[in-house]
Amino acid sequence: MKNNLEYRGFMRLCLLYICFLVPPPYFAHFPHGHCFKDVSILEPQQQFTITGTVSDTYGPMPGVHVLIKGSNKGTFTNDKGGYSITVTNKDILVFSYLGYHSRELPVLGRTTLDVEMLSEVTELQEVEVNAGYYTVKEKERTGSISRVTAKEIELQPIVSPLEALQGRMAGVEVIQQSGVPGSAPIIRIRGQNSLRNGTTDNGNLPLYIIDGVPVISTPITGGSNMYLNGIDPLTTLNLANIKSVEVLKDADATAIYGSRGANGVVLVTTKKGEGYFTKTKVEAHMYSGFGTASNKMDLLNTEQYLRLRKAVLANDEREPDESTDYDLLLWDQNRYTDWQEELFGGTSMITDLNVSASGGSATTSFRLGGSFHKEGLVFPGDEQYQKITAGLNLSHRSKNKKFRVTVSANYGFDKSGTPAYDGSFYSTALSLPPNAPPIYNDDGSLHWEEWEYSSNLNNPLAAILNRTATDLGYNLIANMGLSYSVLNVLTFKVNAGHTYLNREFKGLFSKDEYRPDLREFLNHRSTESHRTRKSSIIEPQLVYKNKLGNGSLDGLIGMTYQQNESKSLQVSGEGYPSEALIKDLSAAEVISISDNKYTKYRYNAVFARFGYNWKQRYFVNITGRRDGSSRFGPNKRFANFGAIGAAWIFSEDPFVKRSIPFLSFGKLRGSYGTTGSDQIGDYGYLDSYEATRGPGGLYPTQLFNPDYSWEVNKKLEVALELGILEESVHLGTSWYRNRSSNQLVGFPLPSITGFGSVQANLPATVQNTGWEFELSTANIRSRGFNWQTHLNLTFPNNKLVSFPDIDQTSYANTYRVGHPLNIGLLYKFDGLDPETGYYRMVDVNEDGRYDYTDRIIVKNLGSKYFGGITNTISYKGLGLSFSMDFVVKDGLNYPLATPGTISQQSIEFYKVWQGTEGDVVQKLSLTNAALSAYRRYRISDRFTSDASFLRLNNLGISYEFPDAVLDRIGFSTCKLFLQGRNLITLTRYNSLNVETPGDSSIPSLRTITLGIQLQL
Incomplete structure (x- = not known):
């Protein structure tokens, strides 16, 4: 009896705590002011009707399904939405209806x-x-934000995570x-704004923010080409730790x-822990599979290739010679090798494991997670890409x-064994003749003899097998936020963050990668690169929110202090006495x-x-925002930017509701404002000098420009x-x-000035318009x-x-006023010259x-339109989703070698040649006149x-086990999935x-x- 009374007393205390201390979002279903209206103190196993x-x-x-969680006992609501079910005090009721957000509510003694219920579609608006x-x-929202x-x-x-945004x-x-x-994709948000579009000097990169901390978006150069x-x-982020990715596009959202x-x-927002008396939740997922190159070019077989080569000799009226036509005289005329299959036709084995735990109390929540990802490469050898991440989120x-x-x-480490090959790797696979010499001898050693017949060819596998490359990356992103409600309507906040990114590459190049007849003239080599980026930021803010009249006013005011530091060092060694010492740079x-640079950037x-x-x-x-950047001269260091956005939800107007009853939501919005850009190198406005080769001398390399200033981007949207x-x-x-x-x-x-250029602002205006x-x-x-x-x-x-x-300017042969930035300046094709038979x-x-004065055809090589479509289908526990993306554009034909040379050719050309x-x-x-004509043809319309293209970008099939099965196996969720x-x-x-x-690169893997x- 005593124990029973103690239990009842404990339950009363718990209910008091729940009603008065637990925040409303979790127990929003309790009627305000009537917490104990229908609550009676019951034994845990005592049954009663709710x-x-x-x-x-x-x-x-x-028709709403009401189920006691963990059992097959349930009912449906009647035509008036009412229900009645027998429960115990410890039961949890699950309310579900397709197209609506399911709710799980504990009984807690209520009768x-x-x-x-909230519609899943309506919920999107909330x-x-x-x-x-x-x-x-x-x-x-008044701005343009995609999610x-x-x-x-x-x-x-x-x-x-950027790959998941495609389409x-x-x-x-x-x-x-x-x-x-790990390769950096190109991401363009409403087009290209800057004339600078290179790899290292790119003015079109968006701003990356991870949990409030800015991350330098410039891809990291160095290492394997x-x-x-x-x-x-963003490679070292844990994808399973990401809650959402939002992209801000217009002036109202970005200003x-x-x-x-x-x-x-x-x-990028990472997942947080769940508090409010939830038990610790452990989640895990694992997948394994394989990947292959999603595309290969259609090239010639040996018979077709030889026919082209012999036609050239016949037209040029010459006999084959061993020094120039070794493919016809010294190589096997019946041999066929698919070099695409040999060099990037392998299978990449993929394994991914992710585990996380989250939970908390009424005041504290946490989430701790980690992941391991391993992905093989499709190139020869057993090298692979690996990634390990760890993440921690705490809230109190x-x-x-x-x-x-x-x-x-969030901490991430990745290691890539991508071969330290130069940019010709893919073009080698697309240019080697199909009857080129074999890779291996019969005993498994590398074959060299027939490769020596050519002065410029090398066994393509030798470089992969005789080079060692390691690319390591370490990335830490940390953030802390403090907030204190001074008044009910006023909150003081401070956000502080720090990022540290380090990449180390080491490549070892043995001279054994070259033909034996060349090795005595070559040396063992090595190269190392070390690149470090550090960023610190602190942002104090004052946030206000209060009702005002028939509406509400909210706002904030704050300051930003940010500092970035970058270091880069690249060292090469050559002439090692032996391959055994190649790892020791001092040898x-x-x-x-x-390369040996240190730069510091400050932004307020x-x-x-x-x-x-x-x-x-x-x-x-x-x-509104006033920015100051250390990248500009003292006369132009600060600039002002701002925007205004407005929206009208006209579907809330009583007249619209009466007139258009089928319109459930309608909003008209617009924005206008200015943003700027300081995406340039540090110290670009200063004089700079370098030491002369002789002792004690300096020579200028850059001119001072105190008026070097901000780009301005004016944005308008309706x-x-x-x-x-x-x-x-x-x-x-x-x-x-x-x-x-x-x-x-x-x-x-x-050139008379002694300088190639000076950092300056050109009076050029780039415009991007569009419909979405x-x-x-x-x-x-x-x-x-x-x-x-x-x-x-x-x-x-x-x-x-x-x-x-x-x-x-130097852009005279790159751009044309009135045309897009991504263009081809081309000759106009005029058929075949009747006298020579060459292109004209x-x-x-x-x-x-x-x-260039003759290149009058301006061809738009950018996208005419692009998009994507995603379908999501579910039937009970089965799920199917598939997404497609598409792009409509023109492109230059792939620049394979001149037809008839000792090189592969596309099957398309062969079919045209055959009629x-x-x-x-x-x-x-292969006469000079013919080669010149073909070179001009390759840059003609x-x-x-x-x-x-239209691509099936993603296909997912899943099956989620029902609650009855989960209760027996002890899991709250168990889902099998197949992803393509x-x-x-x-x-x-x-x-x-x-x-x-037109680029020579391996496509995304299938x-x-x-x-x-x-x-x-």
Whole structure:
């Protein structure tokens, strides 16, 4: 009896604690002020009846499934939304209805429990979207923000989160330049704004923010040249630790970041722990599979190749010679080797394991996780890419809810064994004749004899097998946030963060990679590169939120102090006495330093934001920022940026509700503002000097320019959003115009000055306009079956609006005013010369020479439109999702070697030459006149073709075990999944990598993985 009384007393204390101390979001279903109205103190196993009504915003909901969690006992609501079920005090009720967000609510002794369900589609409008320094409900945002969630990222067999954005966001184009793990993709948010578009000097990169901490977005150069565009700085993130990725696009969304947001902002938010009396939740998922190169070019077989070669000799009226025609006289005429298969036709084995634990109490929550990812390479050898990550998130708040502290730390380590090959690796696979010598002798050793017949060929596998390359990366991103509510309407916050990124590459080059007849003239070599980036930031803020009249006012004011430091060192050694000493740099005969830099960047800013909404119908958002950057001269160091955005939810107007009853949501919004850019090298405005080779001397290398200043990007947008039939159809349409002026470039100078260029602002204006469409439909919503579709489509238009005196600059032969930046300046094809049989181009000025004045055809090589479509289908525990992305564009034909030389050729050319396809081909010849004609042909309008493609980007199939099975096996969630990526690509373009027409790089891998996801 005593124990029973003690138990009842304990239960009373617990209920008191729950009602008064636990925050409302978790127990929102308790009626305010009536916590004990229907609660009686019951024994845990005592059965009683609980009743209630289930409804949504439109009234009672019949047919809702009410289930006691962990059992097969349940019922359905009647036509008035009512239900009645026998329960015990410890039971948890699960309310579910397809198309609505499921709710799990504990009984806790109550005899009545009314529940309000939220539609999954309607819920999208209630989602809190990360806008950077603040969050906003989806339906109330005035800016353009696109979002993908953990559900779309965490199980995909990819390395960088940017890959998951392909085809999923309007206005956001992600181009994967290489299938080598860790390669940096190209990401463009509403087009190219800057004339600088190189690898190391790129003014078009967006700003990356991870949990409030900015990360330098410039790809990391150095190491293996197989990383054509550098290494992605987001590679070491744990994909399973990402909660969402938001992309800010227009002025209203980006202006609060000032100069850093000129090219858009990518916000990565990591997962946090769950508190409020939840038990510790353990999650794990593992997948394993394989990947192969998703595409290969159609090239000639041996018979076709030899026919081309012999035709050249016949046309040039000469006999074959062993020194120049060894492929015809000394090589096996029946041998065939598919060099694409030999050099990148391997299978990449993929393994990924992720484990996390989260939980907490009423005041403290935590999440701790780690992952391991291993991915083989498709190149010969057993090298691979590996990644290990660890993440910690802590959150604590005081009992009075006034003080809050959050801490997050994400650490990643990756190691790549990608061969230290130069950029010719892929072109070697595409150029070696099909009857080239074998790789191995019969005893398994490398074959050399026949390779020595040529002065410029080498066994292609020798470099891979006789080179050792290791590329290591260490990345730490840490953040701490403190906040204190001074008043009910005023909060003081401080966010501080630190990042540390280090990459170390070491390549060892044995002279044994070369032919034996050349080794006596060569040395063993080595190269090392060390690159470090450090960044620290602190941002104090004052946040205000209060009701004002018929609406509410919220705002913030803050300051930013940021400092970046970068170091780079590249050292090479040559002339090692033996291969055994090649790892010891001090043993080298010659040591040279090709790169040794240290730079520091400081950035300060003051920013403010004020937003007002009236009757949840009209919204205004004003942002402003004053930036200061150490990259500019003292006369132009500071600049002001700002924006205004407004929105009108007209569907809340009583007249609209009466007139258009099927319109469930309607919003008109717009924004205008300015952002800037300081994406240039450090110290670009200063004089600089270098030491002369002789002792005691200096010579100038850069001129001082105190007026070197900011780029300015003016952004305008108008958008309309519509939800129809309870938002079973949601349509968003946006028109935007961005104008970037005062371009930051190196201004060329006459040679008489002694300098090639001076850092300056060119009076050029680049404009990006476009239409964006996003459509979401709930095609089928029933109790057992659900099918949703999401479509996005973008029509971009990039143009160089003005560039005074462009003819006096080095850009005269690169850009044309009134045309896009990504263009080809081409000759006009004029058929075959009837006298010579060679290609002929139009000589515009009839001066007998061919130069840029004759290249009058301006071909747009950018995307005409692009987009993606995703379908998600579920039937009970089965799930199916598949997404496709597409691009419509033109591209230059793949630049294979001149037909008839000792090199491979495309099957397309062969068919045209044979007359099986309609076109014209000049007479095969290797005379100077024929070679010159072909070189001009390759930069003519005839050498372009349709490079559009449609790709099945992702396919996922899953099965989630029902609750009855989970209860027996002891898991709260168990899901099997199969994922496929880059499975099918439809295109008429014969290129190795369809995403980057004309470039020589391996395409993204075609991967298939099978895995399991568990939750305790």
